[in-house]
Amino acid sequence: xxxxxxxxxxxxxxxxxxxxxxxxxxxxxxxxxxxxxxxxxxxxxxxxxxxxxxxxxxxxxxxxxxxxxxxxxxxxxxxxxxxxxxxxxxxxxxxxxxxxxxxxxxxxxxxxxxxxxxxxxxxxxxxxxxxxxxxxxxxxxxxxxxxxxxxxxxxxxxxxxxxxxxxxxxxxxxxxxxxxxxxxxxxxxxxxxxxxxxxxxxxxxxxxxxxxxxxxxxxxxxxxxxxxxxxxxxxxxxxxxxxxxxxxxxxxxxxxxxxxxxxxxxxxxxxxxxxxxxxxxxxxxxxxxxxxxxxxxxxxxxxxxxxxxxxxxxxxxxxxxxxx
Numbered sequence: 001x002x003x004x005x006x007x008x009x010x011x012x013x014x015x016x017x018x019x020x021x022x023x024x025x026x027x028x029x030x031x032x033x034x035x036x037x038x039x040x041x042x043x044x045x046x047x048x049x050x051x052x053x054x055x056x057x058x059x060x061x062x063x064x065x066x067x068x069x070x071x072x073x074x075x076x077x078x079x080x081x082x083x084x085x086x087x088x089x090x091x092x093x094x095x096x097x098x099x100x101x102x103x104x105x106x107x108x109x110x111x112x113x114x115x116x117x118x119x120x121x122x123x124x125x126x127x128x129x130x131x132x133x134x135x136x137x138x139x140x141x142x143x144x145x146x147x148x149x150x151x152x153x154x155x156x157x158x159x160x161x162x163x164x165x166x167x168x169x170x171x172x173x174x175x176x177x178x179x180x181x182x183x184x185x186x187x188x189x190x191x192x193x194x195x196x197x198x199x200x201x202x203x204x205x206x207x208x209x210x211x212x213x214x215x216x217x218x219x220x221x222x223x224x225x226x227x228x229x230x231x232x233x234x235x236x237x238x239x240x241x242x243x244x245x246x247x248x249x250x251x252x253x254x255x256x257x258x259x260x261x262x263x264x265x266x267x268x269x270x271x272x273x274x275x276x277x278x279x280x281x282x283x284x285x286x287x288x289x290x291x292x293x294x295x296x297x298x299x300x301x302x303x304x305x306x307x308x309x310x311x312x313x314x315x316x317x318x319x320x321x322x323x324x
Contacts, residue, residue, distance in 0.1 A: 023305040025297070025323065027071035030316035031117060031270065035208050036060055036103045037080045048204035049275055050282045052314050054080060057102060061110040070320050074115040076164060076312055077103050080209045081124045088134055090122040090147040094154050104158040117191060118155045120148055120176070121167040129206075129213040131167040131221065139221055145172045149179035152188075156180060162189035162244070168196050168221040177242030191270060192243035195231035195257055198222035201250045201276030208275070231257045232264055239267055245310065250274040252299060255306040262307030270310035271303050278314040293322055 010020050035046070035054040042056035055063055064075060079099040085092040092098050100118060107116050121131045122144065128134045132144030144167065152163040163180075165172050173192050180188050198219045206212040223230060235246050246265070248258050249272035261269055277299070285292035296315050303311050313319070 023301050025300055025304060025319065027316075027320045027323070028073065029300075029304060029308075029311050030072055030319065031074045031076050031310055031312040032067055032072050032316045033076045033078065033312055033314060034060065034063065035078050035080060036099060038082060038099060046204065046208045048207045049279055049314065050286070052208075052278070054208065057106045060103060060106050064107050064110050064114055067317070068111045068114060070317065070324075072316055072320060073113075074117060074310075075107060076117040076119065077107070078119045078209055079103060079124055083210075086125055086127045088127055090125045090133070090151065093122060093125045093147065094150045096154055096157070098154075101154055101158040104155060104160050108159040115161050116159065117162045117164050118160045120151050120155070120163045120165040122147065122151075123167075123211040123213075124209050126211075128215065129211050131218065132169060137215060139169075141169050141171070144169050145175040148172050149175045152176045152190075153179055153183050153185065156183070156185040156188040160188065162191050164191040164193065164247075166193040166196060166249075168193065168218075168223070171241070173238045173241035173243050189244040190242060191245040191247060192235075192238040193249055193272075194235040194238045194243065194246040195254070195261070196222050196247070196249045197225045197254060199225060199250050199253070199274070199276075201253070201274045204275035204279045225253070228257065228260065232260060235261055235265060239265060243267070245270055247272060247312075248308075250277060251303050251311075252277055255302060258303070258306040258308055268309040269307055270312060271306075271308040273299065273303060273311055273313040273315065275314065293318070297322065 010016055037054045037056055039056040040058055043059050044054050046052050104116055107114055123129055123131045130139050132139040155163050176190055238246055245268045247270045248254050251271045251273040281295055284290040300319055
């Protein structure tokens with residue numbers, strides 16, 4: 001009791017605060033999302049994501065080498081598909097010479113030890129901008145899962161270490177795991193977007209890939225932001241179906257979900273600190289309303305403190321530069 005116990009003794013200066021700090025941030029905490037486009041010499045800033053870029057394959061090679069030198073060891077690849085290659089069946093998604101498949105090879109050739117994760121969903125390839133095949137204005141489940149499994153196999157064949165299905169179709173983890181096993185890709189991991197909410201924070205990401213839904217929304221397959229226990233049910237099902245890592249998306253508004261899962265499960269948990277979270281801070285900092293670096297570090301620390309083992313974040317390079 002006070003005055004025998006004075007908690008401020010352990011806050012007296014930077015040295016003692018560092019010694020007793022419970023949550024530590026390092027480059028090993030981060031997955032770096034990367035956006036890839038066709039062309040040569042392309043590094044184009046995403047208008048709604050200041051200081052973040054789309055890269056053509058030649059500049060992607062330079063970027064991943066830079067990331068590796070910074071100590072960042074994992075990337076999550078997304079591709080911006082030309083409109084003329086989009087359809088309702090995900091045909092381009094399983095093209096062995098498609099942009100994603102070439103991007104995987106580019107990263108692996110540039111930095112063989114980089115751990116390459118790949119987005120598995122149909123929205124970048126869909127003429128409707130939805131995560132699956134559309135029939136009568138509804139995204140159908142099982143037929144979509146068949147294509148997603150083929151997509152995962154094509155990524156594994158190109159050299160991906162882990163596939164990351166972000167579609168939220170029922171049962172797709174089992175579809176992917178069985179397909180990968182059957183084709184001999186037993187060491188290809190699955191990071192499941194297990195608790196992906198139908199969030200309003202995804203807008204800048206959809207600008208980056210030109211993948212906004214052409215009709216309606218994604219609420220028939222992504223989770224209702226009002227629901228909490230459903231996240232546990234979804235995640236446990238994905239683990240039973242073979243997920244190696246599970247994800248909560250978005251980040252800050254869903255840290256209660258992260259903690260619930262941390263208390264419930266024993267597999268690694270990743271959190272996607274999404275584009276809206278990134279862009280809000282960038283915009284506020286540009287106006288001088290917030291201290292960019294201080295808020296950024298507070299956010300990633302909160303995500304890890306809540307229970308995240310991994311953080312997919314557009315701030316990854318900024319954080320590592322600050323740490324160094």
